Amino acid sequence: MTHFNELGLGAPLLQALAAEQYVTPTPIQTRSIPPILAGRDLCGIAQTGTGKTAAFALPLLQRLSASGSRAQPGSCRALVLSPTRELASQIAESFKTYGRHLKLSSTVVFGGVSGRPQAQALARGVDILVATPGRLTDHLNAGAVRLDRVEIFVLDEADRMLDMGFIHAIRRILPRLPKSRQNLFFSATMPHEIARLADELLRDPVKVTVTPGATTAEKVEQRVIFVPASSKRALLADILSREEMARTLVFTRTKHGADRVVRHLDSVGIRAAAIHGNKSQNQRERALDGFKSGRNRVLIATDIAARGIDIDAITHVVNFDLPNIPETYVHRIGRTARAGAAGIAISFCDAEEKTYLRDIEKLIRKALPASGSLEAGAVTNGPFHAALGQDRARVPHAASRGQLRAAAARYDAAGPPPSARHGARRQGQGASAAGAVPDRDAIGHRRGKDGAGNRWRSRPR
Numbered sequence: 001m002t003h004f005n006e007l008g009l010g011a012p013l014l015q016a017l018a019a020e021q022y023v024t025p026t027p028i029q030t031r032s033i034p035p036i037l038a039g040r041d042l043c044g045i046a047q048t049g050t051g052k053t054a055a056f057a058l059p060l061l062q063r064l065s066a067s068g069s070r071a072q073p074g075s076c077r078a079l080v081l082s083p084t085r086e087l088a089s090q091i092a093e094s095f096k097t098y099g100r101h102l103k104l105s106s107t108v109v110f111g112g113v114s115g116r117p118q119a120q121a122l123a124r125g126v127d128i129l130v131a132t133p134g135r136l137t138d139h140l141n142a143g144a145v146r147l148d149r150v151e152i153f154v155l156d157e158a159d160r161m162l163d164m165g166f167i168h169a170i171r172r173i174l175p176r177l178p179k180s181r182q183n184l185f186f187s188a189t190m191p192h193e194i195a196r197l198a199d200e201l202l203r204d205p206v207k208v209t210v211t212p213g214a215t216t217a218e219k220v221e222q223r224v225i226f227v228p229a230s231s232k233r234a235l236l237a238d239i240l241s242r243e244e245m246a247r248t249l250v251f252t253r254t255k256h257g258a259d260r261v262v263r264h265l266d267s268v269g270i271r272a273a274a275i276h277g278n279k280s281q282n283q284r285e286r287a288l289d290g291f292k293s294g295r296n297r298v299l300i301a302t303d304i305a306a307r308g309i310d311i312d313a314i315t316h317v318v319n320f321d322l323p324n325i326p327e328t329y330v331h332r333i334g335r336t337a338r339a340g341a342a343g344i345a346i347s348f349c350d351a352e353e354k355t356y357l358r359d360i361e362k363l364i365r366k367a368l369p370a371s372g373s374l375e376a377g378a379v380t381n382g383p384f385h386a387a388l389g390q391d392r393a394r395v396p397h398a399a400s401r402g403q404l405r406a407a408a409a410r411y412d413a414a415g416p417p418p419s420a421r422h423g424a425r426r427q428g429q430g431a432s433a434a435g436a437v438p439d440r441d442a443i444g445h446r447r448g449k450d451g452a453g454n455r456w457r458s459r460p461r
């Protein structure tokens, strides 16, 4: 097994890694750090969660600190481009953490906040600049920074840059860089246009591919619940009322969908926050902090907003909507199985998403265990929902989780609803003989049908 001290990193970095309790380098770190230290260009095919940030940040810090040159006013020595503000802040944070025993300066610039303090930091000159392409372009146009002294250029999440429409901004930034420099290029996938960009950018690069996709998917316990689109919010509220879902990341396809889910959860007393492109930087930071600190145990996100967010200990990922790109499913569920942890992914699938499910199963090469029903009312007419509904009428808006659990417990104590008991008695048989064997659905609820054919569901005993 390789250790960090075998990769050529100096004592100040090893000390910082020890403080972070990093013991073993990840595969991309083992394979990238030595060639980057040697000054090679690198093309890394890897997604977040593989440890790629440290894979480029550690050798970059060491090279900058060894070269002895100093940042000139209005310029930087290393430029890291990242597609989202969250990812840019996390990368900048990583540079600070790993470089805490080195005398190198770093700053981060992104949109959505005032550009003035950023321009002031750039005016002083900075060793490492982490930036999103849009805001960097603004600063370049304003003459706040020059890029002609960049020694190392990092393009992170190149495929996501393409998805987000940043490719043109990047092409306009590239000519501002000096010809002689080291280039580090990272992308989770290699669509044609990204491969072309890599070809243009890199000189005789070392290629490192790590494929966490399949292994990540294997570690995550995955289930599908068939549910009509109109019942998804009620189903989500129901499963979130379970204690075990300590830190849940919920993916929705649209920004409005994310807001609707937050409002619905709020109405049943579950605190949640959403992050997506329509939120201000402050709102996003508050939502992320609340989730990290445990104040909100539910975070609703769109794919782009969630990209690159580094939050440990996510216990559950819920796909409120199934993604139409199967690789996105693998990315999403990978958020719950970081650094060796296991996790649970629950995907809601409505009638229109069945083809997406087929594509996903083809990609991960297995059929996912499924439960639920696409019939209207199949999920939300359950007695637990009824109990919840009544309680909600009495207990206000801010019903606590404890109150919700108590409502569920009261229901459990009372057993199935009168109609279910009646139905079974009327036929002189148990529920099973009534054609409604109580079984357990994907989230452990018992369920069945009453005599009138209405479905019911309970909390697990």
Ligand code: AMP
Pocket: 021, 022, 023, 024, 025, 026, 029, 047, 048, 049, 050, 051, 052, 053, 054, 310, 339
């Ligand atoms: P990244 O792929 O860069 O987003 O990193 C994913 C997560 O893994 C981050 O929380 C890092 O702090 C963490 N990490 C990176 N490298 C290591 C390592 N060698 N040992 C333990 N954790 C690591």
